[in-house]
Amino acid sequence: MNEKFIIQPANRLKRLPPYMFGELNRLKLEKRRQGIDIIDFGMGNPDQPTVHSAVRKLQEVIADSKTHRYSASKGIPHLLKAVSERYQRQYGVELNPNKEIIATIGSKEGISHLSLALLGPGESALIPSPAFPIHVWSVVLAGANVITIPMSSQMDHFLSDMSHIVENLWPKPKVMFLNFPHNPTTTVTTLDFFEEIVQYAKKKEIIVIHDFAYADITFDGYKAPSFLQAKGAKDVGVEFTSMSKSFNMAGWRCGFCVGNPEIINYLATIKGYYDYGIFTPIQVASIMALRGQAEEVERVAKVYQDRRDILIDSLSKIGWNTEKPKATMFAWIRIPEKYQNIGSFEFSKFLLEKAEVLVSPGIGFGETGEGYIRMSLVENSDRIKQAIRQIGRALEL
Ligand SMILES: Cc1ncc(COP(=O)(O)O)c(C=O)c1O
Structure with missing residues (x-):
């Protein structure tokens, strides 16, 4: 050699x-x-x-050898149904479990593959900065370009800063990442903000990907809105949620992408090539956690x-x-x-x-x-x- x-x-x-x-x-x-x-x-x-209900269910289900085979890449039907019930219960949002929800191997995997499914060379994504690193890296690994939007502590400026940046860009960005409550700055937002984002995204034809990893980790009575509560959100984007933080299931690797059916389908297509889904006992245990007590x-x-x-x-x-x-x-x-x-x-x-x-x-x-x-x-x-x-x-x- x-x-x-x-x-x-x-x-x-x-x-x-x-x-x-x-x-x-x-x-x-x-x-x-x-x-x-x-x-x-x-x-x-x-x-x-991890919450007890999930641990107990995993112990029970893992003994059944039928659950040891390859699982469903999109997620087993009862899990998808449990996610739709939770969105209905918590946010009053209707989701079709067959077309508008997909399970991911943690939201990090889902975000990475969604960037690969939506973006490529010559295309770009808007990313508020500072950012959870995978938002940036997934775009870079997809061969696309990152356009950062500075996150100021006053969120009132965010949309006008972003539209100013977008005005001066050609070709215009294809995707926008959002993440509220935000890692790392902890910034939170309101449903009004999401309503404005939906209007803007529609006007400019920009896809919105909202990372909602900290949906449930809120304090002093504050409740974080879901992006999908905004009118018309499903026309422009999707939202990622995760079992990792709400249920202390970080090592289990289970998350979800919900919203626009075309986008869900693109993610399902790429995942269908790359993976065989989450281990079935983990999916069944996740159903227990999702259906558990608030x-x-x-x-x-x-x-x-x-x-x-x-x-x-x-x-x-x-x-x-x-x-x-x-x-x-x-x-x-x-x-x-x-x-x-x-x-x-x-x-x-x-x-x-x-x-x-x-x-x-x-x-x-x-x-x-x-x-x-x-x-x-x-x-x-x-x-x-x-x-x-x-x-x-x-x-x-
Ligand atoms: C904003 C954000 N998104 C996604 C993730 C990854 O979550 P998961 O364990 O579902 O891949 C994290 C983990 O820290 C995070 O902070």
């Missing part, structure tokens, strides 16, 4: 931006190997157990709300003030003025080294995230207090 043979990835992999969280994760593992207890607010990986989901959200209060109150005690988020499992926090000049990546490294606390640097979610860190509410109350004491000692505020 030629010794100089260098194996190259496809060009599409070369288009990916550098993975900002990689180095911090490597440093975290190195410290843990040295026996240092890093308090980890990095990834939004739920730490609480209190189960409320309990999940309450854990995050309590942790949010402890985190934000403890930060304020060390002189680092920030607003309490109304939703999601994150806090999006502006770096203190004194440390702004080093940037979010170096600041996060500093917290890891000096406070033994891992946070996500805002820059990892796009350039507009610079100046911020994101903390995931996945450590218990005592460890949150401990972490903030350690941060207080490391920072001089």
Whole structure:
């Protein structure tokens, strides 16, 4: 063999931006190997157990060998029906389980393949920035271009900023991503905003993909609207939901895409080529979770709300003030003025080294995230207090 043979990835992999969280994760593992207890607010990986009804059902169903075969790529009929019932119950939205709902192997898989089904070279997608990285990467991997729309804290400007950007573009973008409650900024929105988006998307003929991963993780009485509640939403787009956060089922890999039947069909087509569906016992267990008591989901959200209060109150005690988020499992926090000049990546490294606390640097979610860190509410109350004491000692505020 030629010794100089260098194996190259496809060009599409070369288009990916550098993975900002990689180095911090490597440093975290190195410290843990040295026996240092890093308090980890990095990834939004739920730490609480899956709701009981799903675990019990999985244990029962897995014993039946009929469930061990390849499953239905689109999702088994009872699961799709359970999703339509939940949309009806929670949002008053009617969905046809055969045409307007598809199960995905977590919403991340669904988003990735939907980008591949809708976008290609020469086409582009509008993405609010900072963003959950797969929104950007799925578009890049599909060979299409990303047009970022800065997310300001005042959402009233968002639509006018976007229409100003779109006015000056040719060819016009094909797809728009939205994500409310938003990761990482925790921004929430109203049904009025979605109504305006639908009008705009219709006028400009732009497909809307709404990522609703934090549908149920809302606080202080705030209820997040579904995009599909907006009049005419089904004409222009789809919405992704996930079992991961509402039911603490992140490792199970089950999510859904619902809405416009043509778009669902394109996603079903590409998934039909790529996968054989989610393991049947997981789908059956998900039915139990979806049909379960509303209190189960409320309990999940309450854990995050309590942790949010402890985190934000403890930060304020060390002189680092920030607003309490109304939703999601994150806090999006502006770096203190004194440390702004080093940037979010170096600041996060500093917290890891000096406070033994891992946070996500805002820059990892796009350039507009610079100046911020994101903390995931996945450590218990005592460890949150401990972490903030350690941060207080490391920072001089
Ligand atoms: C906004 C957003 N969308 C999607 C996902 C992925 O969810 P899933 O586990 O359903 O793939 C996450 C996970 O953190 C997220 O924050």
